[in-house]
Amino acid sequence: MVEVARFPDGQEFYRVHPRTHAVDDICSFLRDSEIVQAGLIPWGSNYTFLVTLDIGEQNPLLGVYKPLRGEAPLWDFPDGTLYRREYAAFVLSEALGWQIVPPTVIREKGPHGIGTMQLYMHHVREEADYFAIRERHAREVKRMAVFDLIANNTDRKAGHCLRDEAGHV
Template sequence: MSEAEVNRVCRAQDVPRVLRWLSEGKMREANQLGLRTSSNSTFLVSLAPNTPDAPQALLAVYKPQRGERPLWDFPDGTLCRREYAAFLVSQALGWQIVPPTVLRDGLRGFGSVQLYIVHNPEVHYFTLDERFHDQLRKMVAFDYVINNADRKGGHCIVSEDGHLWGIDHGIGFHTAPKLRTVIWDFAGEPIPEELLTDLERLYCEVESPAEPLRYALSELLSEAEINALMARLRKLLQRREYPRPGPGLNYPWPPV
């Protein structure tokens, strides 16, 4: 399958067009990705162009709801909604961590559909150098906010323009502390002021019932999960520093 240009480089200004394409493009093919031991079935699909001036199909990662493996600590059938919620939070922050994502019907029913980012699988968190530290600082704060229980090294991918993306956020937003990540480089360090400003804005948008983000999240998460999200934001804003490893499990397995 050949890919569209935005599969290689997706800029902020491309997002509205990509979201329409993900939502409206006719889905074709379904090549399964990943391992059977993962939390959900994952497929690489192509989406036919939704405009005459788009000569190539768009590649996307499709995770059907009915392919989700039951987990003891997450309600059944909610992982695809958490994928979409993670994208909405990333967009609200303006950090462009999560590739454009939608919820829609596909070849195997309702699920999440996310822009596939062309990347070198040999390049991941454990191979990154200090050039990526600023982007990683955003990712660490983001993971704490969404309570990401699965930030493996291979869930950090780099597109051709050097942008760092985070993928696989289906097991996030739990009410109990479940942060599991390989990125503890900045533990205890002050969070940069510009990131705190973004986090404060996010808190206001989640707190207010009148805000579109709050309404959208209420369609995806439980009230308790939204309250826990706000509590994590308050804690991060009060402490103004990156989280430290706590008691219990702090790292995902496998790490890559």
């Protein structure tokens, strides 16, 4: 189901309800759980933090927090839109049924204000090599290229292509 929602500044966006209760629960945790630890990931042009979320269970949830305040200006996109585009990529991935983008929400309250919070994906390190993934998972890499074309993603890098513990790219 798709509904129209609004950003704090009043601009509308479409919200797709996640495909399963598990994804819905993860999105709720990402949006609402207390951030108990946040560490800056020092590489990249935008501020990105690996955060630990207290979800009230033994094992905390890891997320990737990208605040609006940490976005570097780009010549080809309006300022202050990266977090919205990150969320839109998740919405598109869900709408297509491709599940290419990990669960991602807009979090209004974070250590540095509004931004996205995305589920941290544990990945298989020995296959964190784009060329190995491209050869072994050609169909998934091609689908990702089509996704990037539809989403107008101009920032795909080899390091963004990871295989998760379940074998998905």
